[in-house]
Amino acid sequence: MQGKNSSEHGLALDDQLTVVLISHERPAFLRRAVRFYSSLPCRILVLDSSVEAQPGMAAQFANVDYRHLPQFGYWGIRAKLAYGVEQLQTPYMVFAADDDFLVHDALHEAVAFMQANPDYSLCHGYSMMYLALPNSVSYYRRDKKVCEDYCSDLAQERLTEYMRQYLPPFYAVQRTAILRDWYAAMPEDTIFQWQEVGHTWYMLARGKARILPIPYVVRELNYEQSDHNTEIYHSLAYTDAKHVAEREAFAGFLASLPTQVQHADPQQGKAFALESFEALADSLRTNRALTAELILDSTWTDSDADPQRRFGPKQYVEMPFYNQAFFDQLTHFEFLIHAMPAGRVQLRGLEGIWARQQHLMLARNNDTPESVIDRLWQAHDSNVFNRDVIRRLVTQLQAMGESQEAQELGDWLARLEAVSLEGNHSAFSKMLTGRLIQWLAERQPDAEQTHAISRHLAANDGGPQFGILLLDLDNDIDKIQVTLDSLLESGSKAFKVVVFTTGEPPAATTAQNVLHFVRVTQGNFVDKLNASVGQSSADWLLLAEAGDEFTASGLLRAGLELQAAGDCRAVATDEIQRTSEGALVNVFRSGFNLDLLQSVPALMARHWLIRRDVLVEAGGYQPDFSKALEFDLLLRIIEQGGVGGLAHLDEPLLITQAQALEDNPDERQALLRHLSTRGYKAQVTSSLPGTWQVDYRHPGRPQVSVIVPASDDLPALQRCLEGLLLRTRYTQYEVLIAANPNHSAAVNDWLGALNNPRVQVLRSNQPLSEAALCNAASEQAQGEFLVLMAADSEVVNPNWIESLLNHAQRPEVGIVGAKLINRDRKIAHAGLILGMNDGVGSAFVGEKHDAEVYMQRLLVEQNYSAVSGVCLMVRKELFNALGGLDEETFADAYSDVDLCLKAGAAGYLTVWTPLVQVIHQGRTPDAPEALAALREKWPGMFAADPLYNANLALTGKGFTLAPSAPIDWAQLLA
Numbered sequence: 001m002q003g004k005n006s007s008e009h010g011l012a013l014d015d016q017l018t019v020v021l022i023s024h025e026r027p028a029f030l031r032r033a034v035r036f037y038s039s040l041p042c043r044i045l046v047l048d049s050s051v052e053a054q055p056g057m058a059a060q061f062a063n064v065d066y067r068h069l070p071q072f073g074y075w076g077i078r079a080k081l082a083y084g085v086e087q088l089q090t091p092y093m094v095f096a097a098d099d100d101f102l103v104h105d106a107l108h109e110a111v112a113f114m115q116a117n118p119d120y121s122l123c124h125g126y127s128m129m130y131l132a133l134p135n136s137v138s139y140y141r142r143d144k145k146v147c148e149d150y151c152s153d154l155a156q157e158r159l160t161e162y163m164r165q166y167l168p169p170f171y172a173v174q175r176t177a178i179l180r181d182w183y184a185a186m187p188e189d190t191i192f193q194w195q196e197v198g199h200t201w202y203m204l205a206r207g208k209a210r211i212l213p214i215p216y217v218v219r220e221l222n223y224e225q226s227d228h229n230t231e232i233y234h235s236l237a238y239t240d241a242k243h244v245a246e247r248e249a250f251a252g253f254l255a256s257l258p259t260q261v262q263h264a265d266p267q268q269g270k271a272f273a274l275e276s277f278e279a280l281a282d283s284l285r286t287n288r289a290l291t292a293e294l295i296l297d298s299t300w301t302d303s304d305a306d307p308q309r310r311f312g313p314k315q316y317v318e319m320p321f322y323n324q325a326f327f328d329q330l331t332h333f334e335f336l337i338h339a340m341p342a343g344r345v346q347l348r349g350l351e352g353i354w355a356r357q358q359h360l361m362l363a364r365n366n367d368t369p370e371s372v373i374d375r376l377w378q379a380h381d382s383n384v385f386n387r388d389v390i391r392r393l394v395t396q397l398q399a400m401g402e403s404q405e406a407q408e409l410g411d412w413l414a415r416l417e418a419v420s421l422e423g424n425h426s427a428f429s430k431m432l433t434g435r436l437i438q439w440l441a442e443r444q445p446d447a448e449q450t451h452a453i454s455r456h457l458a459a460n461d462g463g464p465q466f467g468i469l470l471l472d473l474d475n476d477i478d479k480i481q482v483t484l485d486s487l488l489e490s491g492s493k494a495f496k497v498v499v500f501t502t503g504e505p506p507a508a509t510t511a512q513n514v515l516h517f518v519r520v521t522q523g524n525f526v527d528k529l530n531a532s533v534g535q536s537s538a539d540w541l542l543l544a545e546a547g548d549e550f551t552a553s554g555l556l557r558a559g560l561e562l563q564a565a566g567d568c569r570a571v572a573t574d575e576i577q578r579t580s581e582g583a584l585v586n587v588f589r590s591g592f593n594l595d596l597l598q599s600v601p602a603l604m605a606r607h608w609l610i611r612r613d614v615l616v617e618a619g620g621y622q623p624d625f626s627k628a629l630e631f632d633l634l635l636r637i638i639e640q641g642g643v644g645g646l647a648h649l650d651e652p653l654l655i656t657q658a659q660a661l662e663d664n665p666d667e668r669q670a671l672l673r674h675l676s677t678r679g680y681k682a683q684v685t686s687s688l689p690g691t692w693q694v695d696y697r698h699p700g701r702p703q704v705s706v707i708v709p710a711s712d713d714l715p716a717l718q719r720c721l722e723g724l725l726l727r728t729r730y731t732q733y734e735v736l737i738a739a740n741p742n743h744s745a746a747v748n749d750w751l752g753a754l755n756n757p758r759v760q761v762l763r764s765n766q767p768l769s770e771a772a773l774c775n776a777a778s779e780q781a782q783g784e785f786l787v788l789m790a791a792d793s794e795v796v797n798p799n800w801i802e803s804l805l806n807h808a809q810r811p812e813v814g815i816v817g818a819k820l821i822n823r824d825r826k827i828a829h830a831g832l833i834l835g836m837n838d839g840v841g842s843a844f845v846g847e848k849h850d851a852e853v854y855m856q857r858l859l860v861e862q863n864y865s866a867v868s869g870v871c872l873m874v875r876k877e878l879f880n881a882l883g884g885l886d887e888e889t890f891a892d893a894y895s896d897v898d899l900c901l902k903a904g905a906a907g908y909l910t911v912w913t914p915l916v917q918v919i920h921q922g923r924t925p926d927a928p929e930a931l932a933a934l935r936e937k938w939p940g941m942f943a944a945d946p947l948y949n950a951n952l953a954l955t956g957k958g959f960t961l962a963p964s965a966p967i968d969w970a971q972l973l974a
Contacts, residue, residue, distance in 0.1 A: 012041070013040065013041050013042040013107075013108065013111060014041055014042045014043065014063075015090065016042070016090055016091060016092055016111050016115070017042045017090055017092045017093065017094065017107065017111050017173065018042060018043045018044075018045055018088050018089070018090045018092075018093045018094075018176075019037050019040060019042060019043070019044045019045065019093075019094055019096050019102075019107075020045045020047060020081075020084045020085075020088075020093055020094070020095050020096065021033055021034065021037060021044055021045065021046045021047065021096045021098060022047050022077075022080070022081070022084075022095060022096065022097055022098065023046065023047070023048045023049070023050065023098040024048070024049045024050055024073075024074055025049075025050045025051070025074070026050075026098055026099070026342070027050065027052075027054055028340065028341070028342035028427065029098040029099050029342040029343075030046070030048060030054060030057075030098045031054070031057075031340065031420070031422075032098075032336055032337075032340040032342055033096065033097075033098040033099070034046065034057060034060075034061065034064055035336065035340065035419060035420065036101060036333075036336055037096060037102075038060075038061040038063060038064055039104070040063070040104055040107070041063075042063065042090075043063055043065055043090070044061070044063055044064045044065065045065045045067065045084060045087060045088070046058075046064060046065065046066045046067060047067055047069055047072075047080050047081070047083070047084045048066065048067065048068055048069060049069045049070060049071075049072040049073055049074070049076065049080055050068075050070065051070050053068040053070075054066065054068075065087075067084075067087075069083065077192070077195070078183075078186065078188065078190055078195055079188065081095070081183060082183035082184075082186075085176070085179055085180050085183050086180065086183075088176045088180070090176060091114075091175065091176055091177070092111055092114055092173050092174065092175060092176060093173075093174060093176045093179065094107060094110075094171065094172070094173045094174065095170055095171050096171065097171070097219070097220075099219075099220040099342070099343070100171070100217055100218065100219040100220060101217065101218045101219075101333045102171065102216070102217045103125075103214075103215050103216055103217060103218070103326075103329055105214075105329075106125050106212070106214050106215060106216040106217070107173060109125075109212055109214060110123040110124060110125070110172070110173035110212065110216070111173055113210055113212065114173055114175065117208070117210070119207060119208055120175075120207050120208045120209065120210055121174065121175050121178050121203045121204070121206050121207025121208065121209065122169050122172040122173065122174045122175070122203050122207070122209050122210075123172055123173050123209070123210040123211075123212065124167075124169060124171065124172035124173065124210075124211060124212070124216050124217075125211060125212040125213070125214040125215060125216025125217075125320070126143045126167075126211070126213070126214070126215060126216055126319060126320060126321075127142050127143055127167075127171075127215075127216055127217040127218065127219050128140060128141065128142055128143075128215070128217075128218050128219070128295065128321060129141075129142045129218070129219050129220065129221040129292065130218050130219070130220060130221060130333070130337075131220070131221040131343075131345065132220075132337045132338075132341065132342075132343045132345065132346035133345065133346055133349055134346060134349035134350045134353055134383060135299060135300060135301050135338075135353075135383060136297055136298060136299040136300065136307075137297075137298045137300075137307075137330075137333075137334050137337055138221075138294060138296075138297050138298075139218070139294075139295045139296050139297075139298065139330070140221060140292050140293060140294055140295060141291055141292070141293045141294075141295050141316055141319065142219065142290065142291065142292065143167050143289065143290065143291075143319070144287075144288070144289050144290070144291055145318045145319065146165035146167060146211065146289050147161060147165055147211075148210065148211040148212070148213060149208075149210055149211070150162050150204065150208055150209040150210070151208050151210075152208075154262075155204070155205050155206075155259065155260035155261045155262070156261055156262070156272060158204055158208060158209065159201065159204040159205055159261070159276055160275070160276055160279055162200070162204050162209060163200070163201075163204075163276045163277075163279040163280040163283060164279045164280075164282070164283055164288065165283060165288055165289045166200070166280050166283040166284065166288075166289050166290070167211065167289050167290070168196065168200070169199075169200055169203060169209065170196065170199060170200075171217055171219075172203075172209075174203065175207065178202075178203060178206045178207060179203070181202075181206070182198075182199060182202045182203070185202075185257055186198060187253070190250075191235075192231070193231050193232045193234075193235040193236075194235065194246070194250050196232060197232065197235070197236065197250075197277070197280065198250065198254060200280075201254055201273070201276060202254070202257065202259065205254075205257070205259035205260055205261045206259050206260060207260075213320050214320050215320055215321055215326050215329070218330070218333060220343065221292070232284070233281060233284045233285070235247065236277050236278070236280055236281035236284070237278075237281040237285070247274065247277060248270070248274070250273075251270045251271075251273035251274045251277065252266065252270045252273075254269075254273045255268075255269030255270045255272070255273050256269075293312075293314060293316075294312040295311070295312050295315065295316070295321070296309050296310060296311045296312055297309070297310045297312075298310075298330065298334060300334060300335075300338055300384070300385075301381070301384060302384065303380075303384040303390070303408075303409065303412040304408065304412075306331055307331060307334055309327070335415075335419070336419065338385040339385050339416050339419045339420065340419060340420055340422075341385075341424075341427065347427060347431070348583075349581060350383065350424070350427075351428070351431045351432075351433050351434075351581070351582075351583040352433070352579060352581035352582025352583040353382050353383045353581075353582060354383075354386065354424055354428050354431075354433070354434075355433045355434075355437075355578075355582050355583055355584060356379070356382055356582045357379040357382055357383065357386055357388075357389050358428075358437070360375040360376070360378055360379040360382075361375070361376070361379060361388070361389065361392060364485065365485055365488065365489075369396070369399070369400055372396060373393075373396050373397070373400065376389065376392055376393045376396055377393070379393075380393055384412070385416065386423070386424060387413065387416055387417065387423040387424075388423055388424070388425075390409055390412060390413045390416070391413060393409055394406050394409045394410050394413060397409065431583075432583070432584065432585060432586070432961065433583045433584040435961055436576055436584045436585075436586060436961065437584070438964065439961065439964050440551055440552065440553075440576070440652070441552075442964045442966050443551075443552070443553045443651075443964075443966060443967050444552040444553050445491065445552075445553065445556065445967070445969050449969045449970075450491050450556075452969065452970075452973060453491070453556055453560070453969060453973065454493075456560070456973045457494065457559060457560075460563060462493075462494055463494050463559040463560070463562075463563055464494065464539040464540055464558075464559050464562045464563060465494050465495070465496070465537065465538045465539050465540070466492075466494055466495040466496075466538055466539070466540050466541075466542060466555060466558070466559070466609070467495070467496055467498070467533075467536045467537075467538030467540065467541045467542070467612065468487070468495055468496070468497040468498070468542055468544060469498055469500070469529060469532065469533075469541060469542065469543045469544065470483060470497055470498065470499045470500065470544050470545070470546055470548075471500050471525065471543070471544070471545045471546065472499055472500060472501040472502065472503070472545075472546040473500075473501075473502055473520075473522060473525065474502070474546070475501060475502045475503030476546055476547070477503070477506065479545075479546035479547035480499060480501070480546045482546075482547055482549060483544065483546055483547060483548055483549065483550070484497070484515070486548075486549040486550040486551075486655075487550050487555075489552065490550045490551065490552055490553075490554065490555050490556065491552060491553075491555075491556050492550075492555035492556050492559060494555070494559055495514075495538075495555065496513075496514050496515075496516070496536070496537075496538060497514065497515050497516070498511070498516045498517075498518060498532045498536075499515070499516070499517045499518065499546070500518050500520045500525050500528055500529065500532075501517060501518070501519065501520065501546075502519075502520060502521060502522065502525075503519075504519070505517030505518075505519055511532070511535045511536075516532075518532065525626075526621050526622070526623040526626055526629065527623065529543075529620070529621050529629075530620035530621055533612065533615055533616060533620055533621075534616065534620075536612055538612055539562075539611065539612060540558075540562065540571075540609045540610065540611055540612065541609070541610050541611075541612050541615055542607060542608070542609050542610075542653070543607070543621075543629065543630060544607065544654065544656070545656070545657075547656075547657060548654045548655070548656040548657075549654065549655040549656070550653060550654060550655075551576070551651075551652050551653060551654065551655065553651065553967060554573070554651055554652055554653035554654070555653065557649070557651045557967060557972065558571075558573065558609065558649060558651065558653065560972040560973070561649055561651075561972070562609075565647065567644075567645050568611065568645050568646075568647045569610075569611050569614045569637060569641060569644075569645035569646060570608050570609065570610045570611065570614060570634065570637055570645070570646050570647070571608060571609040571646075571647045571648065571649050572589050572592065572604070572608050572646075572647070572648045572649070573589075573607060573608070573609065573648070573649045573651060573652065573653045573654075574586070574587065574588045574589055574649075574650055574651055574652040574653070574949070574951060575587050575606070575607055575652050575653060575654045575655070575656055576652050576654070576655040576656070577655070577656055577657065577658035578655060578656070578657050578658060579658050580658070580660075584655070585658065586652070586951070586961055587603060587855065588650065588652075588949040588951045588952055589603075589604060589648060589949065590648065590863075590946070590947045590948055590949055591647075591648045591946035591947055592643055592646040592647065592648060593862055593863045593947060594638075594643060594812075594863060594909065595807075595861045595862045595863050595909070595911055596855075596857075596860065596861075596862035596863060597631075597634065598671060598692060598694060598861075599691055599692055599693070599856075599860035599861050599862060600661075600690065600691050600692075600855060600856055600860055601628065601631040601664075601667050601670075601671075601692070602659055602661055602664065602667070602690050603661075603690075603855050603856075605628070605630045605631035605634055606630055606656075606659075607630075607653060607654055607656070608630060608634065609649075609653075610633070610637075614637060614640075614641075615633065617640065618633060618636045618637050618640055619636060620633075621633060622636075624666075624669075625666045625669065625670045626666065627664055627665075627666040627667075628664060628666035628667045628669075628670050631667055631670055631671075632666075632670035632673075632674075635670060635671070635673075635674035636674075638674070639674065639677050639678070643812075648946075650949055650950045650951050651967075660689075660690075661688070661689050661690025661691065661856070662689045662690055663686060663689050663690070664690070667692065668684050668686075668692065671684050671692060671694070672684055675694065675696070680696050680697060681697050682694055682695060682696050682697055683695040683697060687859075688856065688859055688860075690856075691856055691859065691860050693860075693861065693915070694806075694861075695806060696806055696807075696809070696810065698805065698806070698809040700809070701730075701731075701732050702732065702783070702784040702785055702805070702809070703732050703733070703734070703782055703783040703784055703785075704730065704732060704733040704734075704783045704784075704785045704786075704787060704801055704805070704873075705733070705734050705735075705736055705777075705778075705781035705782060705783030705785070705786050705787070705876070706724060706733060706734065706735045706736065706787040706789050707736050707738060707773075707774050707777045707778065707781065707786060707787065707788055707789065708720060708721070708724075708735060708736070708737050708738065708789045708790075708791055709737075709738045709770040709773040709774055709777075709790075709791060710737050710738060710739040710740065710743060710747060710751065710773075710791055711747075711791040711792060712743055712744050712747055713791070713792060714744070714746050714747050714750060716791060716792040717747065717750075717791045717792075718750070719794050720789070720790075720791055720792065720793055720794055721735065721737070721759070723794040723795045723796075724789070724795060725756065725758065725759075727795050727796070727797070727798050727800075728795065728798065728800065728801060729798040729799055729801075729802070730799075730801035730802055730805075733758070733783070733801060734758055734759075734760065734781075734782060734783065735756075735758055735759045735760070736759075736760050736762055736777045736780065736781060737751065737754075737759065737760070737761045737762065738762050738764070738773035738774065738776060738777040739751055739761055739762065739763050739764065739773075740763075740764050740767045740768060740773070741763065741764060741765065741766065741767065742767050760780075762776065762777050762780060764776060768887075769887055769891035769892070770895075771885035771886065771887040771890060771891055771895040772885075772887040772891065774788055774884070774885055775884040775885055775887055778876065778879060778880070778884060781876060783876060784875065784876055784877075785804075785805065785808055785873055785874070785875055785876060786873065786874055786875075786876050786879055787801070787804065787871065787872065787873045788869045788871070788872045788873075788874075788896065789870070789871055790869070790870040790871070790920060792920065792921075793820075793870050793871060793918050793919065793920040794918065794919040794920070795871075795916075795917075795918055795919075796821075796917040796918060796919060797915070797916065797917055799915075800818070800871075800916045800917075800918075803913055803915040803916045804816045804818070804873040804913070804916055805873070806913075807861070807911040807913060808873045808874070808875060810909075812908065812909055813908060813909045813910075813911055814874065814875070814878055814900075814903030814904070814906070814908025814909060814910060815867060815872060815873065815874050815899065815900050815903050815908070815910045815911070816867070816872070816873045816874075816910075816911045816912075816913060817831065817864070817867020817868055817871065817872050817873075817910065817911070817912045817913070818867075818868075818870075818871040818872075818912075818913065818916035818917065818918045819849065819858075819912070819913070819914045819916060819917050819918070820868060820870055820871070820917075820918050820919075820920040820922045821849045821917055821918070821919060821920075822919065822920070822921055822922070823919060825848065825849045826845075826846050826847065826848060826849065827842070827844045827845055827846060827847045827848075827849055827851075827858065827922075828842070828845060828920055828921055828922025829842040829845070829867075829868045829870065829920070829922040830842050830843060830844050830845075830857070830858055830912065830914075831843070831862070831864035831866075831867055831912040832864060832865065832866040832867060832868060832897060832900075833864070833865070833945050833947075833948050833954070833958060834865055834866070834897075834938070834941045834942050834945040834948075835942050835943075835944075835945055835948075835954045836954050836955075836958055837924075837954065837955060837956075838954075839924060839931055840866070840894065840897050840924075840931070840934070841924060841958075842868075842922065842958075843857070843957055843958030843959050844857070844858055844957050844958065844959070845922065845957060846957065847957065849917065853959065854959035854960075855959075857959070858914060859914055860914065861911060861912070861913045861914065861915070862911070862912055863909050863910060863911060863912070863947055864900075864910055864911075864912045864947050865900065865901065865904060865910065865941060865945050865946065865947045865948075866896070866897040866900035866901060866910060867896075867900060867910055867911075867912050868896060868922065869895065869896025869899075870918060870920045870922070871916065871918045871920075872896060872899075874899070874903070878903065878906075878908070879899075881906075882899060882902045882903060882906065883902070884899075885898070885899055886898050886899075889930070889933050889937070890930050890933065890934070891930075892925070892927040892929070892930045893925030893926075893927035893930040893931070894925065894927065894930045894931060894933075894934045897934060898934060898937070898938075901938050901941060950962075950965075951965075
């Protein structure tokens with residue numbers, strides 16, 4: 001018997017329905033959802049488990065009951081929902097996620113149906129998915145047409161049929177009493193997957209279910225995972241012992257509940273539950289009811305019109321979405337989505353748009369009312385939902401007498417502010433672009449500081465003079481003007497600019513002018529660059545491109561810092577880059593990092609300040625490497641005088657357009673030429689566009705001694721040795737296991753039974769620290785190179801020794817370290833940073849081992865101040881010269897870090913290579929006394945690790961923007 005439909009909306013929902021709105025750490029989504037649901041004539045119970053509350057939310061809307069429940073947190077979803085269900089006083093309720101839009105009319109219809117059909121436990125309709133983009137919303141078909149009435153009086157029949165055509169019913173209008181029984185019965189430790197499956201099973205086992213042929217909800221697309229989360233399918237279908245045991249246990253639990261499912265005994269009930277699980281698994285496996293297919297795109301770029309919709313190639317007219325009433329609902333949803341943006345993808349796209357709008361609203365030199373209004377209209381056309389832009393445009397139109405347009409935009413502004421008075425300030429200020437803009441503003445000298453700097457420079461012959469070599473190979477006068485305006489606004493006067501343009505110079509100039517134009521072609525611009533370098537009177541030269549913007553503080557600080565830098569030959573600076581979408585990202589470089597320069601020249605070789613005489617002596621720029629001019633020049637400067645005098649200034653000079661990392665043959669050829677000059681017959685390859693790996697092709701195959709200080713964790717020690725013996729391809733090696741006399745009997749027995757010609761067990765006469773064991777073993781090592789290897793580590797790649805030797809045999813390299821990963825292939829160690837998290841730590845801990853992180857630094861070889869002794873290679877001769885590991889001061893920990901720092905102080909590089917991967921947990925030592933001793937011995941390194949950056953945070957995973965630190969201009973003037 002089918003249920004009776006009713007669509008009368010005369011019901012007093014306040015007495016019938018409660019919307020339970022769920023949120024966790026998503027305040028923007030929550031504010032929008034409360035605004036949306038507050039127009040319903042019923043109670044809105046908000047369950048917010050965020051750490052911080054949203055004060056005033058309840059007071060804003062009379063029907064909103066806001067509950068701040070931080071005690072539940074993210075993993076406490078079962079307890080949070082159980083709490084919410086207990087607060088209900090209405091016969092029906094509906095869960096609502098903070099990112100979804102339940103159609104209000106559909107809720108009325110579902111409640112009416114439930115009132116007319118008391119034997120039904122839940123009722124819902126069909127759903128779509130949406131993906132919010134900066135100026136548009138894409139809609140996807142989510143549900144397929146299914147049986148719409150599960151009305152069998154036999155619970156087994158309706159339950160099995162529902163599972164076979166599974167549309168998740170969590171957001172259905174549900175009977176409160178039944179739902180309360182479910183949460184009372186559900187075990188507290190039920191995991192997410194079984195909470196969802198069990199909810200569906202129980203509601204169908206207790207009553208009938210109806211799917212109305214109406215649009216019911218528009219849900220946010222799960223664009224980083226599947227809609228039903230593959231974990232549910234794993235729980236339902238995987239056949240390993242763990243999943244099978246979980247499945248059978250939960251089936252037994254469901255069978256034990258008092259429901260309408262009839263069975264002769266518990267085993268029969270359990271068997272039925274397992275059959276229903278398989279029906280659900282098959283529904284998910286075959287996509288019988290759920291899908292993700294684009295239906296339409298809706299773009300809203302005009303404040304005078306509704307969104308423009310473009311339908312996808314396939315339409316599904318059997319679904320109840322194709323009517324004007326529903327499209328009007330979508331327009332309402334979209335207005336909220338754009339006026340109160342919240343989604344990650346949407347905000348990621350808006351970041352660049354907001355940055356461009358803010359830039360367009362800035363005052364310019366020689367502005368006119370016409371130029372201002374032109375830029376404001378450009379900003380308006382980028383996104384019509386930015387209240388600041390609309391407000392400024394209305395004011396400007398009124399000032400120009402354009403009252404009609406001002407009134408129309410004023411009406412649009414009123415519509416936006418009726419939804420929310422909050423613009424994009426809060427969201428933008430939390431984005432990297434917003435934080436960088438504020439960060440730069442706080443580094444700008446004020447008027448008094450600017451005068452003091454000018455007086456100081458005047459008293460010192462004006463300070464260093466900068467020659468800006470500006471390439472305009474696209475003949476774009478507007479971009480030239482952007483660069484020149486930024487120079488004029490920078491506060492520095494110590495520069496001359498030579499513009500190399502493929503267009504007609506706008507004025508006749510000479511090399512003596514502050515601004516000089518030189519006509520060039522694509523074929524001769526390098527020769528013209530070198531000619532200008534020869535004629536320049538500047539102390540320092542910088543190669544830039546038209547459109548690059550100078551920061552307000554960059555040249556001023558560079559001028560002050562370089563006054564007393566007579567030994568500097570070339571200086572790397574930081575920079576801000578503008579992505580193709582318009583967002584800003586920071587490229588904050590380390591102190592001179594030879595291996596990172598060779599690995600990612602596109603990020604490391606740009607915009608160096610080069611001393612003019614050094615540039616001339618190096619032979620200028622080379623036309624053969626026209627797409628890698630600066631990289632080739634730096635390599636020749638290194639050939640000419642080594643790495644001495646190559647410095648870094650942790651100050652961004654430029655805001656420049658980001659270059660896509662892509663294959664650049666000129667970079668490869670420049671690197672090959674350089675390596676050949678240094679005597680290597682090297683091979684240069686690329687596994688990722690824009691990055692390079694160097695195989696130095698050393699001729700020898702030296703002996704390697706792997707030193708493993710034994711531990712009492714026998715299984716770990718066995719895995720370590722087995723990994724070494726089974727996975728090492730290199731043949732010229734030995735393994736020295738350094739053992740203490742007080743190991744457990746099991747370890748001693750195993751060591752005594754070892755019989756492998758590669759392995760020696762070296763037993764100490766007295767208990768020694770790991771550092772002392774390694775030192776003692778090194779004295780008996782036969783290898784030219786030593787590898788210090790932790791007993792609880794496990795090598796992964798067979799060529800690990802070759803990859804370490806590739807760098808360790810370079811004369812400038814002292815120590816080589818590996819990438820440590822845990823068994824989930826997440827980063828445990830990726831080079832050590834002094835001062836990280838108040839100690840010595842690694843960046844990127846917890847990231848996927850191959851993640852594309854800041855400046856590609858998990859994927860390329862580079863220099864660090866220290867690497868972990870879990871896997872560390874060092875030449876035996878150098879190890880002895882450095883005194884080995886300090887077993888006195890650092891017996892408990894950090895002897896590996898101290899060794900790296902000693903090597904660095906002696907002039908050697910420490911290289912970290914991601915090509916060697918070792919399984920290890922990478923735990924931070926708990927040795928406060930050793931850490932204090934390390935700080936005392938190396939205070940300068942802890943004050944500012946030279947291979948990190950003072951503008952980057954020393955907390956969390958690192959390589960994020962540090963809190964703002966205004967420049968101490970007074971100290972620079974002292």
